[in-house]
Amino acid sequence: MIRVATWNINGVKARIDTALEWLRQDGPEIVCLQEIKSVDEGFPREPFEAIGYNVATHGQKGFNGVAILSKLPLEDVTPRLPGDDDDVQARFIEGIVSVRGGILRVVSLYLPNGNPIGTEKFSYKLAWMKRFNAHAAARLALEEPLVLAGDYNVIPEPWDCHDPKVWAGDALFQPESRAAFRELAALGYTDALRACTDAAGVYSFWDYQAGAWQKNHGIRIDHLMLSPQAADRLTGCEVVKHVRAWEKPSDHVPVVVTLDLEAA
């Protein structure tokens, strides 16, 4: 089995001890990180390498930034979402690993938040989603197992949040945001969590403010979207909720998919 996680760690320097603790206990073969908030040269590669991970990063100063950690050798690593050479925000990195009988392709993505609506931030979000969906569509032609792992900043359905009324005016829950996310399913991608459960109230983010964690006022915005060839190998998907209660937690928790694949 190969497990692939997505986790917005909200700052790799602030989260290094927490991240290493989880990875030592229960580290999946592949971990897609978002919001590393670090330039590539500042990323603490050594402690991750010391516990068996190869490290690929696409960082930027202060905010954003994505990475892929992999116990299997990473090949063909490509930063930047195609489609706009003027987009300087570090929100996308893609790579492949060899598995028995072929390859597994993995993307770590950090989709723009988009708030407040009615501004260029929201139009940037929608433009980014359009570019991302075009890339996702093109990748289907490869007919490979592919995991699009990331912080999508989209609440797919009303039962993916505690109170839909609270999110009605938010970029994460706009009809346009949700429609763009649904396009991935229309293309043939499978939401790994939703393939495993239809339970309401499964969340991946709880705000630091207002006792959101204690009240379980969460939202589900971190998703693992599987190509048909990956979905055929799906055996499970779980939210690693307990790390939200640790000291110095990220406001997001890992979501992990298990695929019936073996290292080459």
Place this chain on the structure above:
DNA sequence: ATGGCTGTCATGGACAGA
């Protein structure tokens, strides 16, 4: 709550997050 935390950069407080 017109943002109640948190992280970054930088060393005070703006900016970004969701």
